[in-house]
Amino acid sequence: MKKLLYGVAYYDEYMPHERLEEDIRMMKEAGINVVRIAESTWSTHEPQNGVFDFSSVDRVLDAMHQAGIHVIVGTPTYAVPTWMVKEHPNVLAETAKGQGRYGARQIMDITNPTYLFYAERIIRKLIGRVSNHPAVIGYQTDNETKHYDTAGSNVQLQFVKYMRETYTTLDNLNKELGLDYWSNRINSWEDFPSVVGTINGSLGAEFAKFQRKLVTEFLAWQAAIVNEYKRPGQFVTQNFDFEWRGYSYGVQPSVDHFAASAAFDIAGVDIYHPSQDELTGIEISLGGDMTRSLKRSNYLVIETQAQAFPNWTPYPGQLRLQAFSHLASGANMVAYWHWHSIHNSFETYWKGLLSHDFKPNPVYNEAKTIGRDFDRLSNQLIDLRKNNRVAIMVSNEALTALEWFKLPGGKTYNDVVRWMYDELYKMNIECDFIHPSYARLEDYELIVVPALYAVTDEALVRLNAFALNGGHVIYSFKSGFASEAIKVRTTDQPGIIHEACGITYRMFVEPKNVGLKGDLFREGEAADSVHSWMELITPTTAEVLAHYDHPQWGDYAAVTQNRYGKGTATYIGCMTSSTVMNTILKAAVQEAGLWGIDQELAFPVIVKSGMNREDQAVRYYFNYSDKPVSLTYPHVSGQELLEERLIKSGEQLLIEPWGVRIIVE
């Protein structure tokens, strides 16, 4: 990447009247230097089977090039045209809810050969036409691709073959998945029942894993086609996204980002988040850390919000704060979905930089300041490198397993991830994300492991070795409980890691009116703080950091820490309030020797840092609040880039509400 990209999604096809020239004029004024086009408009580009019309692509490319604006071209495959569904209704995914209906995007069976035939043809037509255009800097395959719950008989057939490859014999399959239970045993491959009705979580989770594999394969297939046309200097990316709870919340359940990102040159991502009084920056940081970890490199924010929803319209200053927050996590591009607000259909109220009237407005006006600063500071801020000492271990497999075996009260895997991540964020501990299969654990000092419920023996053995050799690990409850096939381990619990943790438990209960007691906590801090889950822990060699505060379960340990070889393993046997989690994490971070001067600051003051291309330390200070904050600048003197002045070590730094400072040493 040569410079920071500041962009928008642009849909010439959706315009109610001719706007191209005026739009480009306004984009230039706002410093927009890249647009993404063409995804989601298949029916415009191929109005009838085999009839192509790329005139809107051509004219946008030419006009953008003339204006010096780069273009990322998306393959239009995630929304199928009406003619295709009318000709071949079975391109729609059959799911557990039955045959699909035309209407929305993302409703097809991504393994259907008819769909794949047409998809390949339009990709080749489009990419072949545009790849030599000088405006084009890269490609996005499809968009927010998932498996759309495809589960028809063709998918089932492939799944049975996949299961035979995975488990080899039916005896092995029946045993690992526990299929004797409720007479689910399969004694001949021909008897393999459709999995849509299964009540066996092991089987259901294997199917979910298989469905994620379909996504990986589909994306690799698209990337390979696009690669045939890609010119030197161009990139291919995918727009990944996260578990959606009205905003980007956590690990994406339907896609294995680690696996699927392998086919791409650079990782791209959607990040959407609460705003106004609810803006914290957590999702920007979380999404950035997750995406940066995919290829362990910088990434593109392909979509984030401009005005968006009525409840997200940013307060003055917030759009700037958000933009620089993305850079501080390692993004090389920040692009809005989308340029103009759409006048019909589903996302009319998901507003772009411009409102429906196309006139300048306060948000657009703020974007202009961002565009100027991105341009001015590009060389100093691009390609930020991190050297994080802390990693969080996450897995789709654990997530799926906890969907089948839910926590009482409704908390999910991503809630556990967020419970731990959010407190690290608030104490300004930056981190990477790793999968349990990650081999080089020694890259880190501290590994945080939320609810690693379903996992191989190997991964747990590797974590034990990591601690033995001097690493520090923090486990939450439920970790190690079951095999990768979600068979509960028959050993002492927590499975395998009980060795490093120096504890065991045989019983677990749902907490009601339970607090914690222990030296770690101030008077009253941990009262009534336990919810969702509690394991009744007996230490073998571990030190007890907290016992349960409960008339019946008070003798059991809740939080323990064990010295194991040269390292430590901390185990948190229950879900707690965020305050308590903060206290426990702080102690563990200090134990690992990672508590530094930036940790003395805390949310709403957020600090992010890294090294730039010139190997200068770049430090971002964010004020995530509606009050001004003041802090003593704790590092060596440096140049503040936005106000363009020297900041001396020890100088008082005042940051306005929703403000940001960037200091280069």
Place this chain on the structure above:
Amino acid sequence: MKKLLYGVAYYDEYMPHERLEEDIRMMKEAGINVVRIAESTWSTHEPQNGVFDFSSVDRVLDAMHQAGIHVIVGTPTYAVPTWMVKEHPNVLAETAKGQGRYGARQIMDITNPTYLFYAERIIRKLIGRVSNHPAVIGYQTDNETKHYDTAGSNVQLQFVKYMRETYTTLDNLNKELGLDYWSNRINSWEDFPSVVGTINGSLGAEFAKFQRKLVTEFLAWQAAIVNEYKRPGQFVTQNFDFEWRGYSYGVQPSVDHFAASAAFDIAGVDIYHPSQDELTGIEISLGGDMTRSLKRSNYLVIETQAQAFPNWTPYPGQLRLQAFSHLASGANMVAYWHWHSIHNSFETYWKGLLSHDFKPNPVYNEAKTIGRDFDRLSNQLIDLRKNNRVAIMVSNEALTALEWFKLPGGKTYNDVVRWMYDELYKMNIECDFIHPSYARLEDYELIVVPALYAVTDEALVRLNAFALNGGHVIYSFKSGFASEAIKVRTTDQPGIIHEACGITYRMFVEPKNVGLKGDLFREGEAADSVHSWMELITPTTAEVLAHYDHPQWGDYAAVTQNRYGKGTATYIGCMTSSTVMNTILKAAVQEAGLWGIDQELAFPVIVKSGMNREDQAVRYYFNYSDKPVSLTYPHVSGQELLEERLIKSGEQLLIEPWGVRIIVE
């Protein structure tokens, strides 16, 4: 109509044992002078295909006639018999939920030719048989007719043709409906997808409009058949009803009452409402105003509640209060659903005048007093004429549009209508309802326009002209936002009416902890009063009546008023508490010069008035509370009809809890 009608629905077919003579004796005692029969009993009248048995109709007609009770005969077409469904299962409507199942009423495809064939046959047999009977004064076609979400392939086919007629070309269709979005574009009429899965609100709303058209056509078809048999003096009506929220709430989403009522001689209606401590009279007034506005004439209350549900059993006095409230809105008939409580099936707990034991009970006993008074006062109270100066503009199109583009927090179009109507009611401002296509706006001084979201340019231009020429208009938020095809206007907002309103806005947010500030409000009155929606308004020429009270949005206007030509346009950019709405409306009513002596009274004292056949002013005073109220009678002296005494101007008028007085000048 020669006299006030006081009636019941009567089902001889449902009787557990012979009751006719005894029922008529008890009806006569209660002053019942009309019964409605025969709707919903097709399976009794045509027990097998082509075999007819109208014996229960004959005997009821004869017996009623002998007793001097009139009869309205309903066509029995809204509940199909078992034999028809068994012979022709596809008479049941196919909806977005799939093929229908036999069981309930109102489950057929009203466009199905098999159904229409049988329906026409039974209508001709029944009406041909009874039309010369001297007991029959009129007919009701079908009952509470709707489209029952019919959406099978035959309906889809008609819809495609309708769309071609409406939009002529696909280019026009694609553009107006924004079908390029998410690849929904239709490039050949053959590709037109089934609309049941659409995510395009413009397309979905067109289908809803088309479905309402099916209702209009079906009812006109039935009315035309019945008209062939109708004798002079007889009428044909339809029993319209309203959006149902456990009671009659607002504009009926599935029927265009304005269009559908054209085929009928007189409008009829269902009105059901909360009772006991929740009885306010609002629904009686609202339903009456809406129904009177259909043909701008008197109307029939074909169904209203007697005992009804356990939570509606009226307190002593309430049945009387309700009956006279209907008359005060212009009804010429008040009829109960129904005479006797039904002993089996779905509506066992929707009780009639009589309980299941058929014995006199407190509600029946109260009805006897109503029957006596209706009879005695018929000449003075019948055919009440209104000359309202205020109209509320409502539309099915805006309602449907706001179903597709919902307000945050769950409020709907009818909530906005009720938010405005209810306060008019409480300040004793009587009003008519008009559709945006209504041409003679100059009939009124003040037009209230709730959330007119989807509407033609012409209607908005006409409203601007109305203000220019001296009229007064009050708009709520969202008015003028989109075209009749729900394409957001690209002009300044509010679209077109921003000219008369003298304002514009480019942003809107979801209010949290937002109040209003302005001279209009007393200290604290408007704190925390804004919910659901707020537009960030900048006045151009308008006076600001209220700003938002919020740290970030406080510079924007919330409520404005603009002098425009000889009139004014008031714009309310947010949804508020009812208290605030009352304050704003009061100011606007005063501005329009419509604040009179009856407005000094307020709910729970409700005043309704009009001119009777003798051109005498008739004034109703209602006490909608459980406490006695006292008021100074503000008009010229007149005769009170219930207590039969003279009331002098300025005299103190005491009304008992749930009481009523009727004064004729």
Place this chain on the structure above:
Amino acid sequence: MKKLLYGVAYYDEYMPHERLEEDIRMMKEAGINVVRIAESTWSTHEPQNGVFDFSSVDRVLDAMHQAGIHVIVGTPTYAVPTWMVKEHPNVLAETAKGQGRYGARQIMDITNPTYLFYAERIIRKLIGRVSNHPAVIGYQTDNETKHYDTAGSNVQLQFVKYMRETYTTLDNLNKELGLDYWSNRINSWEDFPSVVGTINGSLGAEFAKFQRKLVTEFLAWQAAIVNEYKRPGQFVTQNFDFEWRGYSYGVQPSVDHFAASAAFDIAGVDIYHPSQDELTGIEISLGGDMTRSLKRSNYLVIETQAQAFPNWTPYPGQLRLQAFSHLASGANMVAYWHWHSIHNSFETYWKGLLSHDFKPNPVYNEAKTIGRDFDRLSNQLIDLRKNNRVAIMVSNEALTALEWFKLPGGKTYNDVVRWMYDELYKMNIECDFIHPSYARLEDYELIVVPALYAVTDEALVRLNAFALNGGHVIYSFKSGFASEAIKVRTTDQPGIIHEACGITYRMFVEPKNVGLKGDLFREGEAADSVHSWMELITPTTAEVLAHYDHPQWGDYAAVTQNRYGKGTATYIGCMTSSTVMNTILKAAVQEAGLWGIDQELAFPVIVKSGMNREDQAVRYYFNYSDKPVSLTYPHVSGQELLEERLIKSGEQLLIEPWGVRIIVE
């Protein structure tokens, strides 16, 4: 039964590794003397169509016999194998929701001949093989059998024939079910519509009754097959269960326990209940009373909880308390579901005596003390006989009727049953359950009748006669309202029993802010205590125990008592708080002369008693609280069996939290 049975469900088939010897060793240590095997493992025992493998049954039988542990063998028919569904998909029940899907247990059509053919074959193979094995003491047919909502065309056809047998003529059918309403009339048997869409509660309730009959017939069919193999001394039982609300709540809606139990030698049952702070013993008592009443004899608790769910893990002492509570209600067996916690699939978190690690744990350790005591005290505690003077009359028919005609606010039939039963339990009044068809009402002094909504004339006439002859009856609201076909009675209400009750009502309302007033209540006790339902009662000859406390309904009676012949009939016209119910019941119990010394004690001190095989009075005293309780022992001196010491009359008896004492006179 020769001795008390203490058992577990045992699934050798589900074991992750060879455990049999070790499991038996641990069972013996815990005093387990019976296991239940083989139900739910059809796919293991018949891995392919016609291929049988009973090796796990054989080896478990042999090993258990060698260890002196008895075995109950279940027929494996309630979970069908994969091959059967693959070969014959239509063995799955078609329900109102459509065709079934393979996955869960209990999904087949129990009338499907293919299923019945295979079921009969595996039953004969299995039972024929094991019946001569000395370990086998009895059999369980199927498990928790229900009709699984089977409603396919074959079931519908049988239902039509059943209806013709029941009602003989269509005229009679149409009249009794009120099918004229909404044109539901059936005028030819061929027109009989599928009942899945019906809105007629009478028809729907008949179908529910028919479905329950299918269960009765299916179980009798299985029992008859097993009886062919049964040796002298062996028994056949069925594992009945209750309405499930996350635990055993009340009358089972889908099975007529009274009818279905006729085919069995002894009644068996599932009882699950809240635990920890929510443990009250009510469900143990209720389930026991209901099951003991089926065959009016002792019964087997075939399943109850060991560790079970995280929110049920018992506090120390609770497992013992529960075990002896079962005996105190007349159980001769207490068995846990299940021995070991399962490592995969649906019930991984429904834990057994052992956790997944198979190690001894606190709950298992407590079981050891129970096993020892059961063994030691078997002769004194087995075959406890009751001679209860109070009965509660319950019926599936009333339950179903109240599902169709729901109480406002969501309370159901079983809520009414529990509202009355729970207070009897708390005042230590033991009772039996009887069906309205029970002929010998004179067996009792007091009959409590909750919401007997749909019932024959005969049953009500019998209840009147019971009161006339000196019995005491307590009715709740809604009793007598409708016929067995759910046709509301046209007589005065409450239908027929108004004679004995000396009251009538014609109106009923939904209470809001309603209390009671009357001499029965202490100051304020009954304020705001009425909810869900209230009938406006006028006494004819009854004494009013309470009027409603409400401004409009205050003249009506709420609770009445009438002397009728030599007895009394109490009528409660509304649903009240539990405190008020307690007060009313106490008065009625005293009136019936049933208030004794054990009634002076009250929950959390629970007393149960009976006569043992030696005709000794056995009295259980339970402390259902987490505080020690002290009471003056009120009976003649006796031997306390657990502490093995003499308790003198009048001695102070101290019971620890969750403790139990058993005293034999």
